[in-house]
Amino acid sequence: MVARTPLTARPLDLMWFSFFLMHIPATVLMDLQALFFPKTYLPGILHWYVQWTNDPIIRGAMYDANMYWMRCFLTMELFFQLPTFFVAAYGLYKNHRGIYPLILIYATSAATTTIPCVVAVFHHADSLNTEQQITLLASYMPFLLCFLGMTVDMYLRLMSIVRVADAQRQVKEKTS
Secondary structure (H helix, E strand, O other), X not given: OOOOOOHHHOHHHHHHHHXXXXXXXXXXXXXXXXXXXXXXXXXXXXXXXXXXXXXXXXXXXXXXXXXXXXXXXHHHHHHHHHHHHHHHHHHHHHOOHHXXXXXXXXXXXXHHHHHHHHHHHHHOHHHOOHHHHHHHHHHHHHHHHHHHHHHHHHHHHHHHHHHHHHHHHHHHHHHO
């Protein structure tokens, strides 16, 4: 039996593991609130956030029924991303390579849904002051970069596994 490499000895896995764990309460306490609570019942932190940042995405998801694309993204976050946080964190903790495809799909999906949010910040620049624009970009861009980094990392890991399996197959074919 091979001993499992501890999470602390795998820096990228530790970073992704921490990201998934921290994202669970952030998703439940912030992002999903716009789906489940009418504006009169929103928790104070979300209301404060919208007043402080004037975030057109969250504000729109909360108050604008025509912002169906964001509600769709939030629904995906509830039914796909939130469960993935638990499964991915567990898989990374246990060092199961079989979790890589799910993380790759998650990261690609999350990057794809974050890009329209960043574009919306630029599109609504006329309704945001400079401090609000900087705050919003400072909150959305690190997530986008994280998702892109996770996508590249998981892609490279999977390609490495495929290359090793292919090399083993070729050796086996030559010896047969």
